[in-house]
Amino acid sequence: MTAFFALATSLLWGLADFGGGLLTRRSPALTVVVVSQSIAALVLGVIVVATGGWSETGPRLWFAVAAGLVGPVALLSFYKALALGPMGVVSPLATLSVAVPIGVGLVLGERPGLLQVAGIAVAVGGVVLAGGPQLGGAAVQRRTIGLTLVAALGFGTVFALIAEASATVPGLFLALFVQRVTNVAAGGAALYASARRGGAVLPAGGFPWAALPALAFVGLADVAANGTYSVAAQHGPVTVAAVLASLYPVVTALAARGFLRERLRAVQAAGAGLALLGTLLLATG
Numbered sequence: 001m002t003a004f005f006a007l008a009t010s011l012l013w014g015l016a017d018f019g020g021g022l023l024t025r026r027s028p029a030l031t032v033v034v035v036s037q038s039i040a041a042l043v044l045g046v047i048v049v050a051t052g053g054w055s056e057t058g059p060r061l062w063f064a065v066a067a068g069l070v071g072p073v074a075l076l077s078f079y080k081a082l083a084l085g086p087m088g089v090v091s092p093l094a095t096l097s098v099a100v101p102i103g104v105g106l107v108l109g110e111r112p113g114l115l116q117v118a119g120i121a122v123a124v125g126g127v128v129l130a131g132g133p134q135l136g137g138a139a140v141q142r143r144t145i146g147l148t149l150v151a152a153l154g155f156g157t158v159f160a161l162i163a164e165a166s167a168t169v170p171g172l173f174l175a176l177f178v179q180r181v182t183n184v185a186a187g188g189a190a191l192y193a194s195a196r197r198g199g200a201v202l203p204a205g206g207f208p209w210a211a212l213p214a215l216a217f218v219g220l221a222d223v224a225a226n227g228t229y230s231v232a233a234q235h236g237p238v239t240v241a242a243v244l245a246s247l248y249p250v251v252t253a254l255a256a257r258g259f260l261r262e263r264l265r266a267v268q269a270a271g272a273g274l275a276l277l278g279t280l281l282l283a284t285g
Contacts, residue, residue: 002236006244014251036219056171068182074154100156123278129271
């Protein structure tokens with residue numbers, strides 16, 4: 001159960017990141033975050049009403065509020081890093097997010113077995129290689145590295161917080177709704193402040209209505225990924241769930257190959273194979 005939902009998380013996050021990265025090339029990153037999360041909040045609001053999620057209101061929702069405050073910072077930093085620097089550097093660095101929930105799990109007393117430790121090491125190494133690290137070429141801007149590390153810390157913190165935000169399925173829907181409403185409130189305030197300072201809010205051609213379906217997909221895929229990760233963390237060790245969920249750069253690389261016809265370098269193919277091997281070790285351990 002843990003492996004299934006954690007792998008579903010990596011699939012959804014990988015596709016959401018791919019879509020968000022493409023959209024950020026045409027629209028300001030903050031606008032992409034606010035619009036996509038607004039759509040997700042509306043859909044989640046309907047689901048919460050339909051499932052009676054309001055009855056699950058309780059102290060755990062503060063974890064969702066905290067995740068909602070951290071999430072926009074992480075997403076904005078990640079999208080800006082993707083726009084500024086090579087994905088071959090940004091993508092593997094972002095996987096450092098796995099250190100946060102793994103650390104939390106160890107502090108809480110989780111002790112993965114020897115086979116799972118081997119699986120974690122192999123999977124993380126595979127993820128880094130699958131990102132296609134560029135060891136040569138032009139130097140990467142310090143700002144790109146900094147933004148990516150901020151994003152990694154933020155994603156890892158959201159991982160840990162959302163796993164604590166609910167204990168039931170209706171409660172999970174409510175927690176995700178609260179998280180998204182907080183996302184929109186925080187992101188909207190930042191967008192307003194940016195507009196007051198003369199920053200770009202919309203692309204030159206106005207609001208990209210044609211991109212609305214893509215924005216909706218990015219927002220809903222991100223929500224679904226948070227949900228599947230929460231289920232994975234509740235049904236098994238957080239250390240295992242976090243590592244499997246961090247395989248999303250492999251998905252992003254494959255999506256770029258499939259949709260943009262980007263060539264998959266030998267190091268990326270090797271990394272994808274190692275990630276799969278690590279996944280099998282974790283699942284069987």
